[in-house]
Amino acid sequence: MRRLWIAILLVAVCGTVLSPAWAQNPFTHKAETLQKAPAPPIKSRFFVKIILWQHQLKTKMADLIRQTHNDGSLLALMLLMGLAFAYGAVHAAGPGHGKAIATTYVMSHNVPILSGILFGLFIAMIHAISGVVGVVGLRYVIEASVSQTLANATTITQLVSFGLIAVLGLVLVVQYGYALCFARTPAPKTSPQASRKSLLPWAVAVGLVPCPAVVMVMLFCISMEVMALGLVLAACIALGMGTTIAAVVTAVLMGKGGLLKLVPERRLLTFQGIIGLAAGAGIATFGILFLLATVTTAYY
């Protein structure tokens, strides 16, 4: 029982530290309801550093985009691609980018490490593609004000994303709850071998909201009339973000493997079932809370 609590706590810690991020630009969008933060438990120099690194990387990228635009230097382009990858990796190392949902999902399923890595890359790619489609669509198809319209589009994608997350979480609750309560052998249903195909709806749900980092890089490149460069950099940023998410997912999968070895074999199936149920409940609760918060902000 004590080990079960350790596992549930692990899920809770993943949820706390590696939370998702779908924020709106406060300069161009109505503010969300303010709530007071709890008492400070941690002070992290690491997070102070990664924020500063992002600032420095972004400044350097802007300079190099100008240089590449002006002289077409191949060296500058290569350096720029490296910086874009590093920016994506560092950016995703902070709180957010769907790591909470991704890690909670792999906690509750038998996901091979390679699939976990692909899952992280899928999330980042969809997050970036959403940003690229948003910018190109608004700029060239609708020809609307990007910051304002993108804020509205982001709200809509948030509603869809949180709704999908809530539904997927509820599906897990029903699957694992039924298996635990009624199925004679809960093993196959409570711990399904997640195929790569089954990871896609989760990656879409988590990555659907346009990535603001990609949006800003794309807009900057478009303003310099080097949209192709923007697309290359968006891919590099996505690869960087995906690498970080995949690393976190892999770490959780390895930790989970070690944890399961501590559980007696005769209780393993029940244990996995309860983890799956808790993960589903956590994901569903998360989706519903954020859906309600987004609806409240957008329409009230």
Added chain:
Amino acid sequence: MLGLLLLPLPAVKAHPHVFVDQRLTLVFDDKGLAGIKVWWKFDDMFASMIAEDHDGDQNGRLDPAEVQAVKANAFAFIKTYSYFTFVKIDGRPFEVKFVQDFNAILEDNRLVYEFFIPCHVTAVDTPKKLTIATYDPSYYTAIYFTEKAPVSLIAAESYEVRTTVREDPEMSIYYDMVHPWALFLEFRKKA
């Protein structure tokens, strides 16, 4: 899950995408402190987004009508966040409810916002202590004081003024993992 439920929702969704270099100017008058003039220089990519949307004639500058559009569409919303400026006077909070003299300047693709926060504090013989912390509570924006001349004074000749820029250990943001930087000000009448 419990941890997830306990988190404030806006905080859960935050991480910085906009970066601001900041300078503060403390403006005095014949009674004491009159207010704080704020200068924010944005990162090039945010500047590009604002220019794209609001520099209608794309001449690389913002004319008065364009400045008003920027104010309405890319500044006024942060009133909810006290314009990212959190002031304490002798330990008591002073809420920034409005600002004056907003201006947005676009020059060489760099975007600067300037505005004035009225904050009247009468000088006396004993020191008045102010803390001016600047941060975005939603943490979409990271604000840094400039390395050179982060703070300057106007019309402060009649007062003894001491300023320090450092992290404020009494405040915590970004999942309570970061102390925001703040300007610590002490001033009194000259003997």
